[in-house]
Amino acid sequence: MGKVLVSSYDVIGDIAIVEVPEGMEGKKKEIAMSIMDAQKHIKTVMEKKSNRHGEFRLRDMEPIMGTETVTDHKENDCVFRLDVTEAYFSPREGTERVRVANQVKPGETVLVMFAGVGPFSVVIGKKQPRVRKVYSVEINPDAVKWMEENIRLNRLKYVVEPMLGDAREECKKLYGKCDRVVMPLPKEGRNFLETAIRCLKPKGIVHFYYVGPEENMFKIGNDVIRMECKKLGRKCRILKQQKVLPYGPRMFKVCIDFEVE
Numbered sequence: 001m002g003k004v005l006v007s008s009y010d011v012i013g014d015i016a017i018v019e020v021p022e023g024m025e026g027k028k029k030e031i032a033m034s035i036m037d038a039q040k041h042i043k044t045v046m047e048k049k050s051n052r053h054g055e056f057r058l059r060d061m062e063p064i065m066g067t068e069t070v071t072d073h074k075e076n077d078c079v080f081r082l083d084v085t086e087a088y089f090s091p092r093e094g095t096e097r098v099r100v101a102n103q104v105k106p107g108e109t110v111l112v113m114f115a116g117v118g119p120f121s122v123v124i125g126k127k128q129p130r131v132r133k134v135y136s137v138e139i140n141p142d143a144v145k146w147m148e149e150n151i152r153l154n155r156l157k158y159v160v161e162p163m164l165g166d167a168r169e170e171c172k173k174l175y176g177k178c179d180r181v182v183m184p185l186p187k188e189g190r191n192f193l194e195t196a197i198r199c200l201k202p203k204g205i206v207h208f209y210y211v212g213p214e215e216n217m218f219k220i221g222n223d224v225i226r227m228e229c230k231k232l233g234r235k236c237r238i239l240k241q242q243k244v245l246p247y248g249p250r251m252f253k254v255c256i257d258f259e260v261e
C-alpha cells in the first residue's frame, strides 16, 4: 500500500472529499489514486472547490476520479443516503450526535432545527426508541428529499417528522410543545435562539451550537443565551459546555446545553 499524498480528507460512504494543497494542482489524479489505494472501498474522489457557502451550507466540488455522487454512509448503527453535492453532511460529527442522542429520555418531543439529511434526528430515533416525536425542520428541499429516504431506510416513519421550510416560520407550529431543541447551525444559530426557546415546555433543554475563539470559547455563547432568555423573561441554567471540533484557525465549533425554567 502506497503513501496517501494529502494529510487529511473526508470520507462519506464510498466518496472521498479532498482539498488539493497549493502547488499540487498537477498531481490531482495521483492524490486520488493514493486515497483509493489506501481505502479500497472508495469509488469517487471529489475535489473541494470552495468553503461552505449560502443558506444551504453547500460547497462547490468537482470529481477527480469516478462520477457517482450518491452514497450510503454508515454511522452509529444508522445509514445515511445522500448526494454529497446536494446537501450538507459531515462525517466528523458522529460522536456529537451520539452525545446528544444519549440524553433523550422516553416520551420526549424533540425538535431538530436545521436538520439536513436527518443525521441528528435518525440517531436520536435509533438510540431512544421510546422518543415521542423528532420534528426535523430543513430549508433545502434536496436535503429534505434525502431525509425522507433516510427515515425510510432506518425505519423511523412514525418517529421522525420532516418539515420543509424556514425554521423561524415552521417552528411557530411547535411553540410550547418541545422537551428538547437541537440547533446545529453554528454560524447563524444565534438568530434563531428566541424561536428555539419559544418552542420549549417548562424545564426544556436546548443544544446550541456556535463558533467561538480558542482562548475563550464559551463566553459568547453564555452571553447570548442569557441575553435571549432575559428578553423573553425566562430563567436559564447552563448544563454543559462541549468543545466539538476545530473550525478554522484558533476557532472551535462548540455546543452549550442549557435548560430553561
Ligand SMILES: C[S@@+](CC[C@H](N)C(=O)[O-])C[C@H]1O[C@@H](n2cnc3c(N)ncnc32)[C@H](O)[C@@H]1O
Pocket (backbone or CB within 6 Å): 055, 056, 057, 088, 089, 090, 093, 113, 114, 115, 116, 117, 118, 119, 120, 137, 138, 139, 140, 143, 165, 166, 167, 168, 184, 185, 186
Ligand atoms: C450545518 S448544516 C447541519 C445539517 C445537519 N443537522 C447535520 O448535522 O448534518 C445546517 C443546515 O441548516 C439548513 N438551514 C439553514 N438555514 C435554515 C433555516 N432558516 N431554516 C431551516 N433550515 C435551515 C441548511 O440548509 C443546512 O442543511
